[in-house]
Amino acid sequence: MITLTAVAGVALLELGMALTPGPNMVYLASRAITQGRRAGLVSLGGTAVGFLCYLLAAAAGLSALFAAVPVAYTVVKFAGAAYLAYLAWGMLKPGGRSPFTPDQDLPPVSDARLFSMGLLTNLLNPKIALLYAALLPHFLDPQAGPAWAQLLQLGGVQIIVGVTVNVLVVLGAAWVSGFLAVRPRVMAAQRFTAGGLLGAFALRTALSRTPASA
Template identity: 85%
Template sequence: MIALSAIGGVALVELGMALTPGPNMIHLASRAITQGRRAGLVSLSGTAVGFVCYLLASAAGLSALFTAVPVAYTVVKLAGAAYLGYLAWGMLKPGGRSPFAPAQDLPPVSDARLFSMGLLTNLLNPKIALLYAALLPQFMDPQSGPAWAQLLQLGCVQIVVGITVNGVIMLGAARVSGFLATRPRVMTAQRFASGGMLGIFALRTALSRGPVST
């Protein structure tokens, strides 16, 4: 059985990461605003499955793979950095859009597409890849049982916190969008702040020499 301190540590780390603007937050907020809360919930279910995929891959030895084959980590790192850079540019470029900007002109997307986009966005999220590959193992104790069992328990903690935070953000996205729509300067500041944070994280990810630790 894992220690309560490990559970608390993982919960706090995931809370901080989930509250940082990233691919999941941007995607879920955008979908909830453009197609409503139901679409946001379908996208959120895809995000949840993405978490489970990472958890199962980690239990199967993702961390060991990255350690044994450094090029695998490099590929994940650079792909994630490029994806974050793309999202950052989408907000920072002239005429860029904030994740909370109303976009009612976008065509509706089917539930299957919403689910798959939520899943893919999470699977390509470098924060989640590095969390499972490098951070969760730091909360494991050799005296607390098999490594895979501890990883599954810690991963479940991360998933509960992550889905809860993302769900709250998604459900409140429409209200935040309405607030910002009447305050263009605040909307612009929010767009540049979010894009800047994504850009910084993209550079940090691309230039890191190994798995990020906290």
């Protein structure tokens, strides 16, 4: 049985990651702004299934695989860092965009397409890949039972926190977009803050060490 300390640690870790703009937030906010809250929630359904896929992979030994084959982790690590750096540059460069900038070129799509795009966005999200492969294993306790059982419980905590934050993003995206649209200085500050946080996370990802086996 996992400890309350592990639960609190994972909850705080996921809260910090979920509040840092990344692929999930950008996609969900864009869909909610351009196609409505319902579209954002359908997209979030796909995102939630993506969380479950990572959880099952972790329980099956993803972190152990990366520990046994360090080059695999290194490839994922630097690919994720490069992608986060790319997102950061997209916000920080002249003419860059905030996650809450309405994208008028984003065409409406079907529910099936919304769901599948939400799923794919999350499966390709380097933050989530590194969370399950490199960070969650650090909260395992050898005295608390099988690693796979602990990962399932800790992953459940991550999913609850992540989905809750993303629901709030979807529900509040349109309001935040409207608020920022008439306040260009606040929009610029939000964009540079978000870009800076993504850049910092990219650097932290690149410098992270290979995880120990679970």
